[in-house]
Amino acid sequence: MSYTTENIKNVSIAGHGGTGKTTLFERLLFAGGSISKPETVESGKTVGDYALEEIERKISIHTALGHVDRKGKKINFFDTPGSSDFTGDVILSFRACEFALLLVDGRDGVQIETIKLWRNLEGRKKPRGLFLNKLNDDRADFNRVLEDIKEKLKREPISLAIPMGKGASYKGVIDVLNGTAYLVQGDTVLEKESPIPEEYKEAYKAAREKLIEAAAEGDDTLMEKYLERGSLNPEEMHTGLIEALAENKFLPVFAGAAAVNSGLIPLLEFICDVGPGPLGFKDTIKKEDGTETPMAIDPAKPFTALVIKTAYDQFSGKLSWIKVITGKLSADSETHNVSENKKERIGKLYTSQGKKLEEVKELNAGDVGIITKSATLRTNDTLSDGDQNFNFLPLRLPEPVHSLAVNALAKKDEDKLGEALVRAAEEDKTFRYQFNAETKETVISGMGELQINIILDKIKTNQKIDLETHIPKVAYRETISKKSGAEYTHKKQTGGHGQYGKVVLEISPLKRGENYRFVNGIFGGAIPKNYIPGVEKGVVEGMAHGTMAHYPVVDVEVKIVDGKYHPVDSSELSFKLAARNAFREAMKQANPTLLEPIMHLAVFVEEKYLGDVMSDLSGKRGKILGQDSVGGIAEISAEVPQAELLRYSIDLRSITSGTGSFSVAFAHYAPISGRIAEEVIKARESFKITETEE
Numbered sequence: 001m002s003y004t005t006e007n008i009k010n011v012s013i014a015g016h017g018g019t020g021k022t023t024l025f026e027r028l029l030f031a032g033g034s035i036s037k038p039e040t041v042e043s044g045k046t047v048g049d050y051a052l053e054e055i056e057r058k059i060s061i062h063t064a065l066g067h068v069d070r071k072g073k074k075i076n077f078f079d080t081p082g083s084s085d086f087t088g089d090v091i092l093s094f095r096a097c098e099f100a101l102l103l104v105d106g107r108d109g110v111q112i113e114t115i116k117l118w119r120n121l122e123g124r125k126k127p128r129g130l131f132l133n134k135l136n137d138d139r140a141d142f143n144r145v146l147e148d149i150k151e152k153l154k155r156e157p158i159s160l161a162i163p164m165g166k167g168a169s170y171k172g173v174i175d176v177l178n179g180t181a182y183l184v185q186g187d188t189v190l191e192k193e194s195p196i197p198e199e200y201k202e203a204y205k206a207a208r209e210k211l212i213e214a215a216a217e218g219d220d221t222l223m224e225k226y227l228e229r230g231s232l233n234p235e236e237m238h239t240g241l242i243e244a245l246a247e248n249k250f251l252p253v254f255a256g257a258a259a260v261n262s263g264l265i266p267l268l269e270f271i272c273d274v275g276p277g278p279l280g281f282k283d284t285i286k287k288e289d290g291t292e293t294p295m296a297i298d299p300a301k302p303f304t305a306l307v308i309k310t311a312y313d314q315f316s317g318k319l320s321w322i323k324v325i326t327g328k329l330s331a332d333s334e335t336h337n338v339s340e341n342k343k344e345r346i347g348k349l350y351t352s353q354g355k356k357l358e359e360v361k362e363l364n365a366g367d368v369g370i371i372t373k374s375a376t377l378r379t380n381d382t383l384s385d386g387d388q389n390f391n392f393l394p395l396r397l398p399e400p401v402h403s404l405a406v407n408a409l410a411k412k413d414e415d416k417l418g419e420a421l422v423r424a425a426e427e428d429k430t431f432r433y434q435f436n437a438e439t440k441e442t443v444i445s446g447m448g449e450l451q452i453n454i455i456l457d458k459i460k461t462n463q464k465i466d467l468e469t470h471i472p473k474v475a476y477r478e479t480i481s482k483k484s485g486a487e488y489t490h491k492k493q494t495g496g497h498g499q500y501g502k503v504v505l506e507i508s509p510l511k512r513g514e515n516y517r518f519v520n521g522i523f524g525g526a527i528p529k530n531y532i533p534g535v536e537k538g539v540v541e542g543m544a545h546g547t548m549a550h551y552p553v554v555d556v557e558v559k560i561v562d563g564k565y566h567p568v569d570s571s572e573l574s575f576k577l578a579a580r581n582a583f584r585e586a587m588k589q590a591n592p593t594l595l596e597p598i599m600h601l602a603v604f605v606e607e608k609y610l611g612d613v614m615s616d617l618s619g620k621r622g623k624i625l626g627q628d629s630v631g632g633i634a635e636i637s638a639e640v641p642q643a644e645l646l647r648y649s650i651d652l653r654s655i656t657s658g659t660g661s662f663s664v665a666f667a668h669y670a671p672i673s674g675r676i677a678e679e680v681i682k683a684r685e686s687f688k689i690t691e692t693e694e
């Protein structure tokens with residue numbers, strides 16, 4: 001079955017880990033008739049958590065796609081992971097949806113991940129709602145969580161559902177928009193519609209009043225009517241809510257207990273009747289000239305789509321998820337991959353319920369679907385018919401914060417490891433790998449230890465290779481702190497031609513970050529012009545390994561001031577070797593210093609951990625640059641040596657019981673001395689320079 005653009009909705013279910021997203025996703029599919037029996041996360045049989053690594057760990061790691069048909073509308077749901085290690089999959093769903101539903105635990109209220117996701121949605125101006133889950137728990141407190149939302153998210157929550165009772169006496173919810181109650185029937189039976197019980201009529205009236213006010217704020221003419229009549233009719237109310245939500249002026253809050261199928265129908269009804277759909281929504285394209293412009297989702301235009309995700313499935317092979325932006329894509333057709341500049345043959349098209357693919361004939365603008373087994377498609381690719389020459393903007397993701405060096409135990413497995421890393425990086429765009437030629441290590445990096453471990457475990461099992469990991473080496477540098485000079489004569493008498501070249505160099509410190517400058521100060525032909533490139537080569541080779549711990553030398557100006565040549569025995573090689581040695585001699589007398597990379601660090605923690613995090617940072621030689629606090633979450637900005645941060649994601653996890661998070665970026669190099677420098681030098685004692693003498 002295919003759905004037209006006005007009958008499609010895309011909803012991302014996101015939130016802090018363990019708030020019940022996968023359970024809600026399962027129950028929504030059940031309530032919508034897509035599955036006949038809901039399963040629990042503990043059983044390992046849910047639609048959302050189907051990958052082996054998810055079943056094993058009982059947490060969501062990848063975003064799952066499922067959908068329901070309600071009143072002729074297709075609602076696509078994304079069940080996203082809660083751990084910030086898998087943020088890449090959450091962010092892609094935020095881009096692809098028009099409405100994000102953040103789950104909040106009815107006991108704990110707004111948590112750190114809730115706030116981070118909220119900020120991301122703010123940045124996108126994405127309409128959103130909250131679902132207060134687990135209200136059937138004894139510790140749940142609906143009103144307190146509403147207060148928490150006001151305080152931490154700085155928005156007025158408008159209740160679309162109100163719970164009846166809690167804990168053992170939890171009965172269900174009242175649907176404020178449609179004026180009915182839904183009573184819990186048990187964990188495998190859908191909630192049942194019933195009149196609003198007498199004792200909840202007051203609460204319902206009050207909530208309804210607030211909802212009407214929110215609707216009136218959606219539209220100026222509605223506001224006039226509301227002020228005139230003191231009310232709105234249901235039709236006006238719907239119109240007002242649609243407008244207010246699309247403009248993000250209204251924050252709907254739902255309530256329920258997913259595990260007992262409670263609060264599902266008010267939510268589904270709301271999404272169907274009020275929730276924003278793709279029509280009128282915009283994505284962003286980057287034109288050939290580099291300018292960025294919005295592009296509206298529009299069924300009337302020629303076909304374009306964006307590849308939002310790539311997955312390698314144990315059953316179906318490679319899956320490329322696409323979101324159609326304009327026009328439509330039909331099965332058995334041909335289109336163009338603009339990003340790879342290749343034709344793309346489309347065979348079958350699918351939609352999915354978790355791992356189960358369902359064939360569809362076409363996908364219309366606004367829909368999300370799956371293309372299987374395409375060799376060329378990659379995440380962020382743009383598909384387009386005709387000669388439209390633009391790309392959709394690649395998804396912006398945070399930079400990796402955790403790195404590990406990895407190698408196969410057996411040399412013969414290195415290629416297999418390389419291929420598996422390529423695949424892993426394709427599947428998760430926050431995961432990167434890189435061979436560091438300087439440290440001779442393959443360094444993988446990502447959002448945290450959990451993500452990295454899961455990827456490595458999967459490679460070990462699937463590829464049957466043994467891996468070894470260690471903390472990556474730090475790329476230290478060396479520099480000089482005063483001016484000096486040296487001369488060196490390279491002289492060798494062998495059989496026929498001899499070798500001769502004399503070089504006199506002056507070196508002086510440059511500003512941090514200026515790296516290197518070569519100045520030819522030869523006047524009057526002490527060294528013929530054609531040997532100068534040889535001199536510079538020698539200087540560059542000399543700078544590749546400093547005199548303290550063989551690390552590359554930076555921020556030095558090298559000036560050749562004098563020299564001597566021999567009409568027969570001089571050559572480029574002679575001058576290169578002379579310059580290399582002259583540089584090293586000069587460096588020894590220029591007060592050489594070791595430099596270490598300093599990272600800029602931004603840490604987000606609940607205020608109660610602030611003291612511990614600060615003292616940990618000062619123990620790590622960190623310099624606090626600033627501190628800010630919003631809604632109980634503190635943000636600390638600091639500069640810290642990279643050498644101290646190699647296991648920071650692990651340290652921060654243990655200080656903050658897993659709630660803290662951070663971002664890092666290279667800041668600059670800074671000198672080190674004393675005991676710290678001595679240790680770095682000692683660790684490099686066995687390092688051998690390999691240099692050619694020819």
Ligand SMILES: Nc1nc2c(ncn2[C@@H]2O[C@H](COP(=O)(O)OP(=O)(O)O)[C@@H](O)[C@H]2O)c(=O)[nH]1
Pocket residue numbers: 016017018019020021022023024040041042058059060082103133134135136137256257258259260
């Ligand atoms: N009491 C209660 N527990 C729930 C409810 N919904 C989910 N859970 C439990 O919360 C835990 C985490 O659920 P899960 O759906 O995996 O959360 P996710 O990490 O957000 O996807 C599981 O043990 C669920 O059974 C609920 O409505 N009430």
Ligand SMILES: [Mg+2]
Pocket residue numbers: 021022023048049059060080081082
């Ligand atoms: Mg989950």
